Amino acid sequence: MTDVDRVSGWAGVASVLLTNVATVGATLASPSFAWTGNALSDLGQPGTAVATPVTTLLFDGGLVLGGVVGLAFTxxxxxxxxxxxxxxxxxxxxVALVGMAGVGVFPSSRPLHAPAALTLYLGSMVAxxxxxxxxVLAGARGRGAVTLGLVLAHVxxxxxWASGGSLTRGGLAIPEIVGAALFSAWVVWTAHWHLAGERAPTDGRVAAPG
Incomplete structure (x- = not known):
């Protein structure tokens, strides 16, 4: 395994750690954030009751940095x-990671915030x-089935959430964090597969596409 292989594989793990630690840190640093009353994006929008300079730096900065770092995993x-x-x-x-960074670049008051968020969640599910x-086509049927299960859980x-009323009602943070957790779990699982699992290269390079 080359250094490039290792850096790329660990970039996936680092992206997950950066975004999740920053997001959870922002919720803890907020003076009044409530999972049942807020959206996660409220933490990154200056002027909201739950946002402070610390929460905006953590939330917005974590998403931008995590999105950029995660691109190396491609x-x-x-x-x-x-x-x-x-x-x-x-x-x-x-595309999902670009959307992730976009959520951080464009706070919830910006017109491009909603498209960025949709890009993140839809892109992650499609990926x-x-x-x-x-x-499945490569013979890893069990892994494919579990991944499809994660996608179905996300959907x-x-x-x-959509069946319970307005999509933007209070508590949007709940489906947001669940969706983020499912995508994060898949990224870490996949990174491990390529770093130390069945897909880990043993000949000094990443296996050539078949």
Whole structure:
């Protein structure tokens, strides 16, 4: 395994750690944030009751930094892909991370905030679903099935939220954090697969696409 392989693999893990630690840190630093009353984006919007300079720095900065760092993981996903479908998942994965950074760049009062958030969540679900299909085609059926289960759970959370009333009602942070947790779990799991699992290269390089 080359240094590039290691850096790319660990970039996926680092991206998850950066965004999640920063987000949770922002909720703890907020004077009045409530999971049942707020959206996570309230933490990054100056002027809201739950935001402070510390929460905006943590939340917005964590998303931007995590999104940029996570893009390095696309190298591993592409180079270690065993078929065209697995490699195709790189595109929505990269789009999702651009959306993640966009949520941090454009606070909730900005017109581009909602498109960035949709890009993050939809892109993450599409990336996972496409990669799962590629896994199945590559013979990793169990892994593909579990990943599809994560996607269905993500869709289910948003279906549950949408069926309960306005999408922007208080408590939006709940489906947001669940969706983020599902995507984060998949990224870490996939990074481990390529760093130390069955996909870990043993010949000094990432396995060439088949």
């Amino acid at each position: 190298y591993t996903l592409w180079m270690a892909g065993e078929n065209a479908v697995e490699r195709l998942a790189v595109l929505p994965f990269a 996972m679903a496409v990669y799962a299909l590629g896994n 289910g959370v948003w279906w549950w």
